[in-house]
Amino acid sequence: MAGIKVRNITFKYPDSEAPVLKNISFDIRPASWTAIIGHNGSGKSTLARLIDGLLIPTTGSIEIDGVRVDETTLGIIHQQIGFVFQNPENQFVGATVADDVAFGLENRQIAPKEMEKRIDSALEMVGMTKYKDVEPINLSGGQKQRVALAGILALMPEVIILDEATSMLDPLARKEILTLLKKLKDEQNISIISITHDLNEIELADNTIVINNAQIVKDGPTADVLKNKKLLTEIGVGIPVSQQLQSLLAARGINLPNKYLNLEELKYWLSQQLQ
Amino acid sequence: MAKSAVTVTNLHYTYPNTTKEALAGVSLTIQEQDFVAIVGQTGSGKSTLVSLIDGLLQPVSGQLKIAGLTIDASTKADQLSKIHHHVGFVFQFPEQQLFAETVAEDISFGPHNLGWSERKIQEAIDEALMRVGLPLELKTRSPFALSGGQMRRVAIAGVLAMQPGILILDEPTAGLDTQATNELLALIKKLNDNGTTIIMVTHQMEQVARYANRVIAMNEGAIVADTTPQQLFSYPDKLTKLSLTLPASVEIAQFLNNNGAKLENTEPLTLEELANEIVKAMEKNND
Amino acid sequence: MTNKIVFGSYVPVESILHRLDPRIKLIMCIAFVILIFFVNSVLTAVWLFVALSIAIKLSNVGFKQYWQGIKPLFLIILITVAFQILFSSGGKTYWHWGIMAITYDGLINSLIIFYRFIVIITASTVLTATTPTFQIADALAWLMKPLRVIRVPVNQITLMLSIALRFVPTIMDETSKIMKAQRARGMNFNDGSILTRIKHLVPILIPLFVNSFKRAEELATAMEARGYDPNAARTHYRQLLWHARDAWAGIDMMIVTVGLFCIRIFF
Numbered sequence: 001m002a003g004i005k006v007r008n009i010t011f012k013y014p015d016s017e018a019p020v021l022k023n024i025s026f027d028i029r030p031a032s033w034t035a036i037i038g039h040n041g042s043g044k045s046t047l048a049r050l051i052d053g054l055l056i057p058t059t060g061s062i063e064i065d066g067v068r069v070d071e072t073t074l075g076i077i078h079q080q081i082g083f084v085f086q087n088p089e090n091q092f093v094g095a096t097v098a099d100d101v102a103f104g105l106e107n108r109q110i111a112p113k114e115m116e117k118r119i120d121s122a123l124e125m126v127g128m129t130k131y132k133d134v135e136p137i138n139l140s141g142g143q144k145q146r147v148a149l150a151g152i153l154a155l156m157p158e159v160i161i162l163d164e165a166t167s168m169l170d171p172l173a174r175k176e177i178l179t180l181l182k183k184l185k186d187e188q189n190i191s192i193i194s195i196t197h198d199l200n201e202i203e204l205a206d207n208t209i210v211i212n213n214a215q216i217v218k219d220g221p222t223a224d225v226l227k228n229k230k231l232l233t234e235i236g237v238g239i240p241v242s243q244q245l246q247s248l249l250a251a252r253g254i255n256l257p258n259k260y261l262n263l264e265e266l267k268y269w270l271s272q273q274l275q
Numbered sequence: 276m277a278k279s280a281v282t283v284t285n286l287h288y289t290y291p292n293t294t295k296e297a298l299a300g301v302s303l304t305i306q307e308q309d310f311v312a313i314v315g316q317t318g319s320g321k322s323t324l325v326s327l328i329d330g331l332l333q334p335v336s337g338q339l340k341i342a343g344l345t346i347d348a349s350t351k352a353d354q355l356s357k358i359h360h361h362v363g364f365v366f367q368f369p370e371q372q373l374f375a376e377t378v379a380e381d382i383s384f385g386p387h388n389l390g391w392s393e394r395k396i397q398e399a400i401d402e403a404l405m406r407v408g409l410p411l412e413l414k415t416r417s418p419f420a421l422s423g424g425q426m427r428r429v430a431i432a433g434v435l436a437m438q439p440g441i442l443i444l445d446e447p448t449a450g451l452d453t454q455a456t457n458e459l460l461a462l463i464k465k466l467n468d469n470g471t472t473i474i475m476v477t478h479q480m481e482q483v484a485r486y487a488n489r490v491i492a493m494n495e496g497a498i499v500a501d502t503t504p505q506q507l508f509s510y511p512d513k514l515t516k517l518s519l520t521l522p523a524s525v526e527i528a529q530f531l532n533n534n535g536a537k538l539e540n541t542e543p544l545t546l547e548e549l550a551n552e553i554v555k556a557m558e559k560n561n562d
Numbered sequence: 563m564t565n566k567i568v569f570g571s572y573v574p575v576e577s578i579l580h581r582l583d584p585r586i587k588l589i590m591c592i593a594f595v596i597l598i599f600f601v602n603s604v605l606t607a608v609w610l611f612v613a614l615s616i617a618i619k620l621s622n623v624g625f626k627q628y629w630q631g632i633k634p635l636f637l638i639i640l641i642t643v644a645f646q647i648l649f650s651s652g653g654k655t656y657w658h659w660g661i662m663a664i665t666y667d668g669l670i671n672s673l674i675i676f677y678r679f680i681v682i683i684t685a686s687t688v689l690t691a692t693t694p695t696f697q698i699a700d701a702l703a704w705l706m707k708p709l710r711v712i713r714v715p716v717n718q719i720t721l722m723l724s725i726a727l728r729f730v731p732t733i734m735d736e737t738s739k740i741m742k743a744q745r746a747r748g749m750n751f752n753d754g755s756i757l758t759r760i761k762h763l764v765p766i767l768i769p770l771f772v773n774s775f776k777r778a779e780e781l782a783t784a785m786e787a788r789g790y791d792p793n794a795a796r797t798h799y800r801q802l803l804w805h806a807r808d809a810w811a812g813i814d815m816m817i818v819t820v821g822l823f824c825i826r827i828f829f
Contacts, residue, residue: 040423040452052787075789083787086450090777091784095696095728102799107789109797119799137731140317151788167450170317170478171520197452238453241523241546248550254557263523267530274536274556331742356750364746371736372743374768384765388748419772433747 004028004051004159004191009060011046019058020046022214028207030158033185033192035205035222039235042211044195048161051193053077065158079108082152084165088144092136097128100136101151108155122154126180142173146180153184160184162194166201178204197237202226203262210235223260242266279340280441280472281305281328286337288323297323299496300337307440310464310473312483312504315493316518321476324493325443328474330358342440360389363439367446369430370423378404378421378429379414385437396436403436407462424455431459441472448479460486484508484522484544492517508542524549571631571687572694577622578807579692584701586808590815591689595682597822606825607677613818614685623691631687632680639679646672699724700800718792725781733774740769 006026012019020043028034038044049055051062053069062069069077085091094100101119110118123129126146136144145165152160162181166174178201185192194201202208208225210218212235218225225231229239229247239247242263246256261269281304288298298320305311313321326332327339330346333355339346342361344354363385366372375381379400386396404411407428413421418429434442444463448456464486467473477483483490484504492500492507494517500507507514508525521529524543531553532538538556543549579587594610601607618628632639646668653666689698703720710716744765745751751762 049783054783054787075791078787078789081787083784085780085784085787087777087780089732090780093725093728093781093785093788095694095699095724099696099799103785103790104788106796106799107791107794109795112797112799112801115797115799135731136728137735155789171480172478172518175520199453233454236452236454238457241527245527245546245550248546249553252550252554254554263527267527270527270553271531271534271536274531274538274553274560326742329746331745352752353750356745356748359746359748364743366739366743366746369743371773372740372765372769373772374765384744384749385747388750437748 003030003065004193005061005063006051007061007063009050009057009062011043011050011055011057019214021050021057021211024060024211024216026209026216026219028191028193031185031189031191032207033194033205035202035208036193036195036211037197037202037208037225037235037237038211042235043214044211045163047211048083048163048193048195051159052081052083052161054083079155080157081159081161082149082155082157084145084148084152084160084162086164086167088141088148088168089136091148092144094136096133096135097123097139097147097150098132100147101154104151104155118154119150122150125153125184126150140173142169142177145169145173145177149177149180149184153188157190159191159193162192162196162201164195164197166196166198174198174200199226199238199240202237203240223262226262227260278307279304280307280309280342281474282340283324283328284338284340286324286327286339287335288327288332289335290323296496298327301496301498303491303498303501305441305472305474307472308467308470309489310467310487311475312487312490313474313476313493314478314480314483314490314517314519319493319517320496321493322445323496325364325445325474325476328441329362329364329443330355331364359385359437361439362441362443363434363437365431365434365442365444365447367449368427369434369447370418370426373418373426373430373433376417377415378409378418381418381429382433382436385433389437399436399438400432403432406435406466407432408458424451427451427455427459431462435466439471441474442466443474443476445476446478447475448477448482478519480508480520480522480525484524492519504544505542508544528552571627571690573623573627573691575622577620577692579617579621579688581807582692582811583802583804583808584693584697585704585802586804586811587689587693588698588701588705590811591685593815593819594685597819598678598681598685600822600826601674601677602826603829605829606822609822609825610681610818614681614688617688618684621688621692623688627691628684628687631691632683635679635683639676642679643672643676646675695727696724696800699727700802704802717796729777732777733770736773737766737770740766 004027006024009021009024010019011021024047036044036047046055050057053074056070064077064080067073067076092100093103098119101122102115105115105118120129123132126149128143128146128150131139131143139147166177169177181192182204184190194205196202202222203226205222207220208222209216210225210231218231226240226243229243232239240263242261245266246261250256257269283301283303286298286301287296289296301324313325315321323332327334328341333350334346334348336348341358344357346355373381375384382400382403383396386399391399400414401411404413409425409428409432418426421429447463448459451459460482463473463475475487487504490500490502490504490507491498499517508521511521511529514521522544524546528538528541528543528549532541536556538552540548540552543552597610601610647664648662648668650668650671651663651665655663655665657664699720702723703716706714706716706719749762749765
């Protein structure tokens with residue numbers, strides 16, 4: 001299983017003066033869920049692209065499962081890491097759902113017979129089996145993102161990076177994708193890195209890395225980050241419903257447990273109190 | 276008694292080359308200064324309805340009355356386009372429709388088309404930029420050199436510059452982060468307070484709960500509910516059937532009551548209301 | 563959007579023609595178009611027309627769909643035919659005015675042109691109505707295979723072609739959205755002189771280009787992330803397999819060809 005080691009990376013786009021990322025270091029444990037959050041333009045998308053080798057850092061190094069990311073290892077890296085982008089339409093390559101899932105397999109030179117099996121099982125994992133021969137114009141955004149996930153799962157990756165992958169979806173589709181990801185992570189032992197500003201998505205992460213002004217300002221358990229209202233407001237993601245409600249209740253004189261409660265935990269705690 | 280801004284009577288619409296009716300007999304009245312949310316699945320007819328209200332489609336049968344204009348199947352195209360003097364339409368991802376070399380030029384596109392004088396147009400540009408909270412220095416910049424959030428504001432300014440009395444918005448906050456979302460909604464609310472009628476198509480039930488005084492739910496080309504947000508949320512099963520979600524405050528309240536709590540109000544529209552309900556119920560428990 | 567315009571007008575029904583291999587259909591279509599230029603008499607014309615009618619019948623696609631294919635081009639056909647009638651000379655003259663004249667040869671020529679237009683359009687519609695566009699792309703790729711010998715990058719061209727086809731509905735959808743948005747901002751497409759109308763294209767085309775470039779960039783990154791390397795070998799998911807029915811279709815096409823030349827020689 002793949003752990004990720006990021007060491008002292010700095011990245012500067014050729015046409016800009018200031019670096020987007022300055023001396024960033026962190027580790028990601030195998031089979032964990034990490035959220036990377038920050039302002040628009042804070043460099044979080046750049047970081048995701050660096051991890052996948054779509055960009056190469058100006059200085060510093062990134063290792064995936066002991067393999068250093070550079071021009072010579074891109075083949076291995078792209079196999080280990082699946083990337084879901086923000087716009088569902090612009091990552092759909094194939095003429096039909098099956099063709100799109102096949103795209104990555106074709107690049108890996110998988111034999112056509114083997115492909116069929118892998119496509120079927122990948123589509124089953126994301127619940128899109130009956131759409132196998134459907135053309136993209138007849139799919140919703142949420143369905144296209146499921147197909148994107150299937151295309152990744154067919155390659156049996158170790159890591160999935162989501163770059164604001166749910167931000168263009170409606171709330172129901174977003175909820176469904178997140179439920180699916182949670183299931184995949186548990187069943188397939190996949191690490192997930194999600195670049196996001198959606199609080200529901202952040203809440204699913206074990207760890208959260210906060211980037212501001214090109215640097216990591218916080219890297220720790222998600223609960224610690226979500227408790228930090230000042231930081232959350234500063235980076236524009238807002239405050240989770242659970243924390244808002246807890247503040248409101250505290251202000252009305254209710255004694256709450258002295259630890260971070262996510263929404264599910266808070267609901268459970270409240271229903272105990274109201275019996 | 277408020278005046279009606281839009282009156283729709285038994286409106287039908289079918290897209291060319293299709294057989295199924297996209298709108299199957301819709302009637303409604305929107306009062307001036309209403310903040311109406313339109314909710315429903317993709318394909319429920321909500322986009323068709325707002326396109327008809329903006330004169331972008333012509334009804335197959337039925338009638339629309341907007342700002343003294345009456346539109347039906349026999350209305351001429353030039354008459355139809357007069358609607359744009361009164362109704363503004365902010366499409367989903369409006370920044371994807373920017374085209375001009377400078378911000379000022381892009382914003383002036385609408386007012387120019389309406390045939391306004393140059394002086395009036397210049398005033399309208401400045402006012403629109405101020406409304407969306409952008410500095411006037413941006414006027415000479417290229418819209419394509421701005422950040423994503425600024426581009427959205429410029430696009431919205433392009434619609435506001437036409438000074439519409441009725442403003443239609445289709446998912447205006449899609450893709451924005453929480454802070455930008457809240458700022459944009461505050462702007463829309465302010466327009467509403469200053470007299471603009473708002474018709475907002477949205478999937479975000481928190482926004483419906485917080486801002487709308489009325490919500491219209493659509494399904495299969497028909498209106499299935501036309502009521503207050505509070506009323507709509509009191510039928511969670513119906514919402515599920517329409518693939519709609521509940522706002523967090525209502526969802527939590529209903530979860531608690533389903534698990535043995537006895538909150539009096541099961542449709543608190545805000546977290547503040549929910550907190551008050553919980554405190555009330557706890558005090559009662561302690562008595 | 564509810565009014566989806568599907569490029570190539572594929573009609574998804576069941577028929578023997580739908581089941582045929584796209585390669586044989588493409589070859590037959592090309593062969594048929596070539597044969598049309600060998601038509602030299604009423605009998606040969608009728609012979610090909612009968613063959614085409616059988617294909618239409620076998621396609622299980624309604625006559626109305628074929629008419630939809632011809633309709634947008636009908637005006638152009640009529641204008642071409644009218645020019646032929648009025649401006650060609652030779653044979654008996656029935657009527658003339660200035661340089662315009664209706665002559666026997668003119669009438670015959672225009673009739674031939676009319677016939678060719680209709681038959682060629684209908685024949686290609688039989689192909690597009692019974693074959694999804696991506697299958698036509700596959701068939702084209704197969705036909706182009708020999709070009710590899712002269713170092714034509716057939717694989718890249720095919721991928722490019724299939725991606726282009728894949729994005730046609732997306733771009734059409736987007737065009738109609740942008741047009742709608744600019745109309746909402748008071749733009750009137752039907753107003754003004756030709757110059758104003760051309761000016762009206764700017765607010766449509768600029769956003770369309772800007773968005774398309776952005777799309778292209780995102781798509782390229784996504785393809786790279788999915789392991790695409792233009793210089794590396796790839797396998798192909800869609801394997802085209804010849805069946806007995808494809809051989810029979812080929813034999814039928816030969817019968818049509820031989821029949822045509824027999825009529826030319828013996829009648």
